[in-house]
Amino acid sequence: MKMVMVYSDNEKTAKELLAKARGLADERKEKTVLITVGSGPAVWAKDMVKFGADRVIVTAKELENPKAEEAAQIISTVAEEEGEKVIMVSSTKTGKETAPRLAAKMGAGSASDVTKLWFEGDDLTAERVVYSGNAIAVVRFIQLPAVVTVPGKVFDPLAPDEGRTGEVVERDVPPGEHRSRVLSVEAMRSEGANVEDAEIIVSCGRGFKSSDDLKLINELAEALKGNTVGCSRPIAADLKWLSEDHWIGLSGHKVKPKLYVACGISGQIQHVAGMRDSGIIVAINKDPEAPIFKSADYGIVGDLYTVLPKFISAVKERM
Amino acid sequence: MNIAVCAKTVVDVSEIKVNKSTNKPVLEGIPKKISDIDRNAVEEAIRLKEKLGGKISVITIGTPDSKEKMKELLAMGADEGVLIPPPEKNDYHLTSLLLAKAVEKMGNVDLVMCGEASIDMFSGQIGPRIAGILDWPQLTYAFKVEAEADKVKATRNMGDSMVVSESTYPALITVTKEINEPRLPSLMQILGSASKPIHEWGHADLGISDLSPKVETVELKGITMERKNVVFKDDIDEAVSELANRLAKDGVLGG
Numbered sequence: 001m002k003m004v005m006v007y008s009d010n011e012k013t014a015k016e017l018l019a020k021a022r023g024l025a026d027e028r029k030e031k032t033v034l035i036t037v038g039s040g041p042a043v044w045a046k047d048m049v050k051f052g053a054d055r056v057i058v059t060a061k062e063l064e065n066p067k068a069e070e071a072a073q074i075i076s077t078v079a080e081e082e083g084e085k086v087i088m089v090s091s092t093k094t095g096k097e098t099a100p101r102l103a104a105k106m107g108a109g110s111a112s113d114v115t116k117l118w119f120e121g122d123d124l125t126a127e128r129v130v131y132s133g134n135a136i137a138v139v140r141f142i143q144l145p146a147v148v149t150v151p152g153k154v155f156d157p158l159a160p161d162e163g164r165t166g167e168v169v170e171r172d173v174p175p176g177e178h179r180s181r182v183l184s185v186e187a188m189r190s191e192g193a194n195v196e197d198a199e200i201i202v203s204c205g206r207g208f209k210s211s212d213d214l215k216l217i218n219e220l221a222e223a224l225k226g227n228t229v230g231c232s233r234p235i236a237a238d239l240k241w242l243s244e245d246h247w248i249g250l251s252g253h254k255v256k257p258k259l260y261v262a263c264g265i266s267g268q269i270q271h272v273a274g275m276r277d278s279g280i281i282v283a284i285n286k287d288p289e290a291p292i293f294k295s296a297d298y299g300i301v302g303d304l305y306t307v308l309p310k311f312i313s314a315v316k317e318r319m
Numbered sequence: 320m321n322i323a324v325c326a327k328t329v330v331d332v333s334e335i336k337v338n339k340s341t342n343k344p345v346l347e348g349i350p351k352k353i354s355d356i357d358r359n360a361v362e363e364a365i366r367l368k369e370k371l372g373g374k375i376s377v378i379t380i381g382t383p384d385s386k387e388k389m390k391e392l393l394a395m396g397a398d399e400g401v402l403i404p405p406p407e408k409n410d411y412h413l414t415s416l417l418l419a420k421a422v423e424k425m426g427n428v429d430l431v432m433c434g435e436a437s438i439d440m441f442s443g444q445i446g447p448r449i450a451g452i453l454d455w456p457q458l459t460y461a462f463k464v465e466a467e468a469d470k471v472k473a474t475r476n477m478g479d480s481m482v483v484s485e486s487t488y489p490a491l492i493t494v495t496k497e498i499n500e501p502r503l504p505s506l507m508q509i510l511g512s513a514s515k516p517i518h519e520w521g522h523a524d525l526g527i528s529d530l531s532p533k534v535e536t537v538e539l540k541g542i543t544m545e546r547k548n549v550v551f552k553d554d555i556d557e558a559v560s561e562l563a564n565r566l567a568k569d570g571v572l573g574g
Contacts, residue, residue: 065482067484068447068457068459069450069456069457072451092478093459093460093476093477093478094477094478096443097443097447097457097459097460098447099447100411100415100443100444100445100446100447100448100451101447101448101450101451101457102451103411103412103444103448103451104412104415104447104448104449104450104451104452105451107412107533108412108533109410109411109412109532109533109534110411110412110444110448110533110534111442111534112440112441112442112443112444113441113442125537129542130439130440130441130539131330131332131335131344131439131440132332132333132335132438132439132441133542134332134335134337134344134541134542135335135337135343135344135539135540135541135542136539136540136542137536137538137539138536138537138538138539138540139534139535139536139537140534140535140536140537141533141534142531142532142533142534142535143533146533146534178456179456179486179487179490180456180457180458180484180485180486180490181484181485181486182482182483182484183472183483183484183485184482184483185480185481185482185483186480186481187479187480187481188476188477188478188479188480188481190479200571224572233496237496237497238497244476250438250441251435251436251495251496258571259566259571268333269332269333270438276544279571280566280569280571281546282562282566288550288552291333293548293550294546294548295544295546296546296547296548296550297546297547297548297549298547298549298550298551298562298565298566299548299549299550299551300550300551300552300555300558300559300562301550301551301552302552302555302558306555307555307558307559310555310556310559311559311562311563313559314559314560314562314563315563315566315572317563318563318564318567318572319572
């Protein structure tokens with residue numbers, strides 16, 4: 001039996017991927033299978049039948065932090081037994097390190113971070129963004145099996161259907177012996193910013209001279225009734241003035257607010273790749289040659305320490 | 320400690336323009352460079368070698384002009400290069416297979432290091448695929464690496480969590496851009512790199528006869544971003560007032 005299989009360590013993304021898997025499987029009269037590895041996902045695995053899974057396979061419940069080596073081994077074993085041909089994996093960091101290893105073990109083709117996925121006749125076809133947001137590549141799988149990773153929010157989950165039937169099984173699949181071991185896992189520092197859902201984002205970059213000065217950004221965010229602060233890579237990754245949940249860019253978060261205000265951000269292509277889908281983009285930078293102005297609807301050339309206080313007052317007057 | 324670093328020569332993505340009449344990205348004539356994060360991997364390898372001794376080999380799949388870029392890595396401190404010609408049609412399966420076979424051919428490799436992703440495709444496929452083919456442990460997304468003679472420890476950015484993992488050798492590590500600041504070679508090192516070898520290995524040398532890919536790119540569509548590009552300067556008071564008025568008119572003030 002051919003099937004579309006979903007693997008995710010994240011419940012929300014699992015539902016989104018299942019919705020797409022359901023669509024692909026229905027088109028081809030196949031089944032959907034959700035596989036989980038480890039103790040965390042085992043908790044919500046059972047609920048996935050009502051979100052579109054025909055079969056839920058729970059494995060390795062005894063593993064608290066399964067390694068990519070173990071997950072890839074378990075999934076490839078089950079996939080080969082079950083005859084799965086398309087495996088969709090969430091583009092979480094865990095998924096992104098597991099999927100290529102799984103593809104290598106299965107001798108499968110792969111595509112990362114796909115934003116569209118369909119069958120063109122019998123050929124699985126996918127789209128993904130490449131060259132830092134300058135192009136979309138359309139890729140065709142010459143043969144199956146295929147392993148694709150899918151970012152969150154690309155597909156909408158199905159509404160839960162309590163009447164849907166499916167089976168939930170626990171399988172004892174050996175994870176194999178691997179020489180690596182996990183010494184510790186701790187939560188990444190987070191200030192709880194949810195930039196991906198924000199409607200208005202005020203963002204800061206290297207134009208700021210000290211972390212104290214970021215209060216200007218907070219004030220503007222508050223004045224705009226947005227209250228969401230973003231930043232470019234150096235602020236989160238190098239200077240660590242803000243936690244990584246604020247980081248917008250190719251290796252940070254991808255955002256699409258109605259209004260994006262970039263303050264003291266030069267506009268390197270990796271940053272623009274994270275915010276190019278914004279509605280209106282405003283840039284404030286003292287360098288008239290900064291590339292950010294090419295990506296902006298409105299720009300002010302000026303020192304942000306002069307511009308921001310005036311802009312905050314101007315915004316307050318109009319609210 | 321013998322370290323193999325996989326480094327890709329890529330087009331400089333910041334120079335890519337989209338041809339508006341064909342709606343295709345223009346990739347010809349774009350300057351090339353070593354993918355940024357691969358440079359971090361080379362830097363980290365050099366630091367490990369400084370501590371533990373050994374040899375660093377840089378492996379690139381690329382056309383002959385990649386040699387010039389590889390020399391930059393030899394100047395930084397890598398000892399030798401291995402250049403493998405790209406297959407006629409290429410995908411992640413073939414690229415990682417060629418790299419894994421090159422590692423096997425070298426023999427005695429303790430550590431393979433890669434950037435977390437190349438800056439052109441940003442797939443992050445190659446590192447874990449190589450580890451899968453070799454059946455080696457993988458320590459991905461490392462922003463700190465501590466190596467000893469018999470084991471290596473990596474502190475890894477796994478998104479919501481920070482994971483510290485450890486492995487004996489051989490192992491594969493992928494690094495993030497934050498791990499270090501790649502050094503700039505001195506003039507002496509640049510001159511010295513001319514005498515370091517770059518070996519050219521063919522596909523047959525690696526024992527690979529089936530060069531059929533699993534995936535092919537059928538189309539590249541350009542993405543253009545249309546923006547108003549209205550820039551205010553000189554009189555800041557007027558500029559902020561005008562900006563606020565425009566935003567109000569566009570309906571993004573006051574929610």
